Amino acid sequence: MFTLAIHGGAGTLSPSEMTPEKEAAYRRGLEDALQAGLAVLSGNGSALDAVEKAVNSLEDNELFNAGRGAALTSDGRQEMDASIMCGRTGKAGAVAGVKNVRNPITLSRLVMEKTDYIFLLGDGAEEFAREQQLPFEPDAYYITEFRKEELRKAQQKPAGVGKGTVGAVALDRHGNLAAATSTGGTTNKRYGRVGDSPIIGAGTYADNRIGAISCTGDGEYFIRLVAAYDVACLMDYKGLSLAEACRTVIFDKLKPLGGEGGLIAVDPAGNAELVYHSEGMYRGWADERGRKEVAIFDR
Amino acid sequence: MFTLAIHGGAGTLSPSEMTPEKEAAYRRGLEDALQAGLAVLSGNGSALDAVEKAVNSLEDNELFNAGRGAALTSDGRQEMDASIMCGRTGKAGAVAGVKNVRNPITLSRLVMEKTDYIFLLGDGAEEFAREQQLPFEPDAYYITEFRKEELRKAQQKPAGVGKGTVGAVALDRHGNLAAATSTGGTTNKRYGRVGDSPIIGAGTYADNRIGAISCTGDGEYFIRLVAAYDVACLMDYKGLSLAEACRTVIFDKLKPLGGEGGLIAVDPAGNAELVYHSEGMYRGWADERGRKEVAIFDR
Numbered sequence: 001m002f003t004l005a006i007h008g009g010a011g012t013l014s015p016s017e018m019t020p021e022k023e024a025a026y027r028r029g030l031e032d033a034l035q036a037g038l039a040v041l042s043g044n045g046s047a048l049d050a051v052e053k054a055v056n057s058l059e060d061n062e063l064f065n066a067g068r069g070a071a072l073t074s075d076g077r078q079e080m081d082a083s084i085m086c087g088r089t090g091k092a093g094a095v096a097g098v099k100n101v102r103n104p105i106t107l108s109r110l111v112m113e114k115t116d117y118i119f120l121l122g123d124g125a126e127e128f129a130r131e132q133q134l135p136f137e138p139d140a141y142y143i144t145e146f147r148k149e150e151l152r153k154a155q156q157k158p159a160g161v162g163k164g165t166v167g168a169v170a171l172d173r174h175g176n177l178a179a180a181t182s183t184g185g186t187t188n189k190r191y192g193r194v195g196d197s198p199i200i201g202a203g204t205y206a207d208n209r210i211g212a213i214s215c216t217g218d219g220e221y222f223i224r225l226v227a228a229y230d231v232a233c234l235m236d237y238k239g240l241s242l243a244e245a246c247r248t249v250i251f252d253k254l255k256p257l258g259g260e261g262g263l264i265a266v267d268p269a270g271n272a273e274l275v276y277h278s279e280g281m282y283r284g285w286a287d288e289r290g291r292k293e294v295a296i297f298d299r
Numbered sequence: 300m301f302t303l304a305i306h307g308g309a310g311t312l313s314p315s316e317m318t319p320e321k322e323a324a325y326r327r328g329l330e331d332a333l334q335a336g337l338a339v340l341s342g343n344g345s346a347l348d349a350v351e352k353a354v355n356s357l358e359d360n361e362l363f364n365a366g367r368g369a370a371l372t373s374d375g376r377q378e379m380d381a382s383i384m385c386g387r388t389g390k391a392g393a394v395a396g397v398k399n400v401r402n403p404i405t406l407s408r409l410v411m412e413k414t415d416y417i418f419l420l421g422d423g424a425e426e427f428a429r430e431q432q433l434p435f436e437p438d439a440y441y442i443t444e445f446r447k448e449e450l451r452k453a454q455q456k457p458a459g460v461g462k463g464t465v466g467a468v469a470l471d472r473h474g475n476l477a478a479a480t481s482t483g484g485t486t487n488k489r490y491g492r493v494g495d496s497p498i499i500g501a502g503t504y505a506d507n508r509i510g511a512i513s514c515t516g517d518g519e520y521f522i523r524l525v526a527a528y529d530v531a532c533l534m535d536y537k538g539l540s541l542a543e544a545c546r547t548v549i550f551d552k553l554k555p556l557g558g559e560g561g562l563i564a565v566d567p568a569g570n571a572e573l574v575y576h577s578e579g580m581y582r583g584w585a586d587e588r589g590r591k592e593v594a595i596f597d598r
Binding site: 090091092096097115116117118119120121122123124125127128189190191192193194195199200201202205219220223224226229230233234237238257 | 389390391395396414415416417418419420421422423424426427488489490491492493494498499500501504518519522523525528529532533536537556
């Protein structure tokens, strides 16, 4: 049995901005990412490989705010954050404020596997990426017309308009869980701002006994709530089901604070939850029984 | 009623390195920090002010690994991390990879109070510190003979030898809690490495309903354990006492992983816990009833 869930961010284009062509392109992007993860899982691969490949696909797709197409900071740069956690070992890797690295989630995984550290920042993370011979891309690769236009719009309004994050969670046939999250942050953010995506416990968490969780949305609220680990604690210490725990964090904790966002999660039984409090969330899930779905707005 | 607890780091000098003169100096540093926090609390000040002032005192003291006297990276630089959380509002602020800012904990507090963000990195955090007109110090202020010698020794051994963090937790007379943590990281760390200290949930957490927690030790383990928030969840969701929750995290979770470190915590009833699994922990606590204690090794 395996299960995979992905998100391409809460805080989508509004229904009025979403043309049929754009919607088809987003759905195709989600399908591609699901397919990349499913190929791993159906070949008896690991949850860790599956979430990395699914996130790589979203990072390489300029429609989503991670890797190519990352949101621009207030001074027109990209700065990317990512984290990954292995539910089998409890090990984790994360990077923040990295530029020009093609796939920040792969860099996070190498931090987890090749160093004694978990979290590397900026220049130090980029230096490590070069040592590991990861591909780098020039600024022009990341900075799309869409994000430039979004920045122009955002600069006429308060900061933090454009947002979005990508992520994946998986259970593999070996009973192992993993979670991964990658982002370009919020459009027009202050240079140096980091949200929940690279923070183990806030944006990403995985434990084989409990579940794997990846969050998206107003990062500052997810940090304050320690949202990903809170889902796990509500299950482990309070006995809530995966669905109850996810809904508690999003509707009883995030929503009253005035925050928007969502999360995806899987548990060791293969249940998947995709819960959000926002106009929409780019998302998809699939399992070994052949069920597969992608969605953007409410079903 | 008020209570204050502080730490100057788990992972002290070993008893054999600790001369009577050094021990007296460390104890005086802890006394000074306690006094700085107690002056706030006894004057009806806030827990937030108390933890900031106590940590400022430790940051300004070159004996402790935060602010002046911060541990050096593998290329001989200092890079500091800090975070603070207010139990009344649930708001938080954090900085990582900052250089030359005299008091990183004060910068974290300004991030919390003057921005819509929680977490600022490196150059962006320093730019914000300049806007806020915080004092900066030249490299020579931070780089002490002790830390240079420690770096020389560490470079003959695997990374991460020197460590230490400072922190404070407080309950004030108004029933508000706060937690603060500040560090220079580990000696000979790779440039860009960040531990648990600036991570809300891992190194620092506060909630008026539950408790305030500040951690110190092998940061990577504290990140994986989401240690500070785990103490809170064990109390809130599982009904453990402050003492039980702190001991569970340090002895049942950290120790089996092979990690060393400790934490300090206070709860809304004014109980204080200072728990560690390491050779010693620079620490102190005091309350309104006039009880006051500083210690380094086991009592």
